[in-house]
Amino acid sequence: MRCPAWRARAVADTTIHSTPPLTVEAAAFVDAQVAAVAGRVGSAQLDRLVAETIRRYDLATADPTQDPEDGYLHVDPRHVTVDTEDVHYAGTLRIEAEVDIADALDLDRAVAHHAATHAALGSLLPLDARRAKALGDLARTQTALDLAGGGADLEDTGAGGGDADEPHLPAARAVVIHAHVDASFSGDTTVFGPTGRMENGQRLVLLEQVQSWCADSRTEVTIKPVIDLNTHLTAQTYKVPADIREQVQLRDRTCVFPGCARPARRCDVDHIVAYDHDAEAEGRPQPLPTQTDNLACLCRFHHRLKTHSPWRYAMVEPGVFAWTSPHGHRYRRDHTGTTDLEPLVRGESPAPPGIPRPRRR
Numbered sequence: 001m002r003c004p005a006w007r008a009r010a011v012a013d014t015t016i017h018s019t020p021p022l023t024v025e026a027a028a029f030v031d032a033q034v035a036a037v038a039g040r041v042g043s044a045q046l047d048r049l050v051a052e053t054i055r056r057y058d059l060a061t062a063d064p065t066q067d068p069e070d071g072y073l074h075v076d077p078r079h080v081t082v083d084t085e086d087v088h089y090a091g092t093l094r095i096e097a098e099v100d101i102a103d104a105l106d107l108d109r110a111v112a113h114h115a116a117t118h119a120a121l122g123s124l125l126p127l128d129a130r131r132a133k134a135l136g137d138l139a140r141t142q143t144a145l146d147l148a149g150g151g152a153d154l155e156d157t158g159a160g161g162g163d164a165d166e167p168h169l170p171a172a173r174a175v176v177i178h179a180h181v182d183a184s185f186s187g188d189t190t191v192f193g194p195t196g197r198m199e200n201g202q203r204l205v206l207l208e209q210v211q212s213w214c215a216d217s218r219t220e221v222t223i224k225p226v227i228d229l230n231t232h233l234t235a236q237t238y239k240v241p242a243d244i245r246e247q248v249q250l251r252d253r254t255c256v257f258p259g260c261a262r263p264a265r266r267c268d269v270d271h272i273v274a275y276d277h278d279a280e281a282e283g284r285p286q287p288l289p290t291q292t293d294n295l296a297c298l299c300r301f302h303h304r305l306k307t308h309s310p311w312r313y314a315m316v317e318p319g320v321f322a323w324t325s326p327h328g329h330r331y332r333r334d335h336t337g338t339t340d341l342e343p344l345v346r347g348e349s350p351a352p353p354g355i356p357r358p359r360r361r
Contacts, residue, residue, distance in 0.1 A: 003039040011038060014046050018054070026057040037336040095135075111135055229318065234291035238277065240269045241290075248295045251319045257302035258323050258331040258338040267297040270306065272315060296321060 015022060015030050022030065030053050034041055054060050080097040087093060099107070114134030115127060123130055184191050229251050233244045240248075249264040272295065273288040288294040293315055298306060305311055310326040313333075322341075323331040330341040 007039060007041070010043065011041065011046060014043070014050060018050050020054065020059050022050075022053065023057060023059065026053050026059060029053055029056070040337050092132075107138075110138060114138065232292050234289055237290060238271075238275050239290075240295065244290070244292065244295065245269050247292060249297060251292075252297040253335055254297070255299040255302055256296045256313075256321050256333050257298060257306070258333050260299060260302055262299040264297040267299045268303045269295050270298045270303050272296055272313065293318070 011034055015027055030049060033049055034046070077098050078100065080099070081095070083094045083096070111131050111134045114137050115130035118125070118130045118133060123133075125133070227243070227247050227250060229247060231247070233247060235241050235244060248269055249267075252264045252267075254260065254264055255262045255267050271288070271290065275290065276284065276286055278284075279286050296313075296315065306313070311323065313321050313323040316322050316332075320332065320334045323333060325331070332339040332341055
């Protein structure tokens with residue numbers, strides 16, 4: 001793969017100047033992951049890969065002689081800081097925080113909900129201002145809660161069994177997190193890797209974080225069976241069953257249209273070869289039924305574009321798709337991104353291969 005010099009330099013700088021430094025084995029792991037996508041890997045993706053590598057090879061060991069300010073990996077980075085000394089002329093203070101992933105997602109959802117409530121009640125403030133007010137609302141509401149569990153003046157609502165000795169805790173907000181952690185077998189024991197990834201934003205997640213989330217007494221944990229992505233699943237109906245939908249979403253990860261990164265769980269599951277709804281009534285066999293190798297994740301916009309325009313695609317191998325545009329351009333789409341299979345020479349005009357163009361109505 002051809003890689004621009006500036007991008008190769010960025011990859012080298014990120015790995016060479018990593019804190020803590022990468023070992024030869026760790027650097028080889030990064031190189032193996034980046035080699036196929038070096039020409040289009042982004043800085044955020046590279047930072048996540050280096051962070052995963054540091055955790056995977058246990059390079060961030062605590063060093064009592066190390067200055068805590070020298071690197072965030074040597075100390076617990078979580079904090080909430082309110083800068084009471086720097087007051088803006090508009091009467092605002094700056095808040096800076098770094099919190100656990102689950103707490104951050106929970107807080108973001110709560111702030112978004114309160115901001116939407118302000119808008120529904122007629123607030124004309126911009127979104128950022130409403131989010132800031134929502135954070136204040138949450139703070140004032142939380143001070144009224146008895147977090148120690150000794151609130152004698154709180155009425156028993158009867159939730160949770162009605163035990164008089166139970167603390168009156170507020171109902172937990174539901175946050176669904178899809179985390180994938182590598183696992184292997186050592187004899188009869190399952191050994192989990194130290195790192196994994198979250199589907200939401202492909203964020204790095206640590207095994208001990210998942211363990212701490214599950215240890216919370218108010219956490220509802222749902223364990224789903226492991227899905228083999230290489231298993232061929234099929235159904236006789238047009239509607240995609242839940243197990244096939246889950247397999248396709250795990251395989252594709254995002255919308256498979258060239259350049260689209262919408263998460264697969266927010267996409268439609270499309271029949272690559274269209275399902276013939278009249279086949280059974282007219283005695284024809286289905287061109288291709290609802291099965292793994294005839295399904296792909298497309299966001300609603302690109303699903304409609306594929307259905308109502310000359311864009312066409314086919315699955316060449318599991319999770320790898322070949323797309324053809326209305327003008328004959330061909331693209332390869334897989335979990336690493338989009339590759340232009342026929343980049344045009346400067347000044348050359350594309351030659352459409354006879355694909356029909358959409359008609360204006």
